[in-house]
Amino acid sequence: MQIQGATALVTGANRGLGQMMARLLLQRGAHRVYGGARDxxxxxxxxxxxxxxxxTDPAQVAAAAxxxxxxxxxxxxxxVLTDSPLLAAPDLDAARADPPPLCRWSPDDRGAETAERHARHPGMRRC
Ligand SMILES: NC(=O)c1ccc[n+]([C@@H]2O[C@H](COP(=O)([O-])OP(=O)(O)OC[C@H]3O[C@@H](n4cnc5c(N)ncnc54)[C@H](OP(=O)(O)O)[C@@H]3O)[C@@H](O)[C@H]2O)c1
Known part of the structure; x- marks a missing residue:
């Protein structure tokens, strides 16, 4: 992954892992870091x-893109981590048998739409 000189968008950058990743991207030489947040x-x-x-708001996703x-x-x-079969299952095999992924995400998972919009941008590469 090319961080040096990159321009990054971190969604949910106001706290938790997102804030930490935004900080680390700058520390590792990213040229610019956008921090997405509801507020x-x-x-x-x-x-x-x-x-x-x-x-989850298509208009905001389009505007941010x-x-x-x-x-x-x-x-x-x-x-939002809504449920984890890893914790609820009696053992790891049962957790793995539960429909993937191990972590379930917010119901309409608009993060995928954010990713897809950005992936179409010519400057964006898969890492
Ligand atoms: N920490 C873990 O062990 C772990 C494990 C597996 C997966 N994850 C995933 O990794 C990500 C970060 O984890 P975390 O521990 O840092 O979680 P966190 O502290 O709960 O932070 C979640 C972040 O997502 C933002 N967010 C939630 N819904 C949003 C929406 N509709 N639009 C924009 N932002 C939204 C929150 O913003 P607000 O401040 O506005 O709520 C917050 O910035 C999450 O997606 C989590 O599900 C974490």
Whole structure:
């Protein structure tokens, strides 16, 4: 993955793993890091550019894709862990037999749409 000089969009960058990944991207030489968040005022990581982005809102996804059209790297982090068969199953085999993925995501999983919009951008490469 090319971080040095990259322009990245991290969804859910206001807290948790997303905030940490945004910070690390800057520390590792990313040129620019956009931090997507439902409330852009909550993106407080120094150097991260706040972008309003609720990944379940198609209009906001489209607007963010436009705002961050120079992004070469997408960290599709935003999400809610609603259930984990890994924890609920009696053993690991039972967890693996449960429909994948092991972690279930928010019901309509608009993160996939965010990823797809950005993946179509010519500057974006699969890593
Ligand atoms: N931590 C783990 O052990 C673990 C394990 C497996 C998977 N994950 C996944 O990794 C990601 C980050 O985990 P985390 O522990 O940092 O979670 P977290 O602390 O709960 O943070 C979730 C982030 O996602 C954002 N978010 C939720 N729904 C959103 C939406 N509709 N639009 C935009 N942003 C939204 C939240 O924003 P708000 O502040 O607005 O709520 C927050 O920034 C999540 O997708 C989580 O499901 C985490």
């Amino acid at each position: 852009p005022r909550s993106v407080r990581e120094p150097g991260v550019i706040p972008v309003r982005l609720d990944i 436009e705002t961050c059209s120079d992004a070469t790297l997408l960290v599709n982090n935003a999400g």
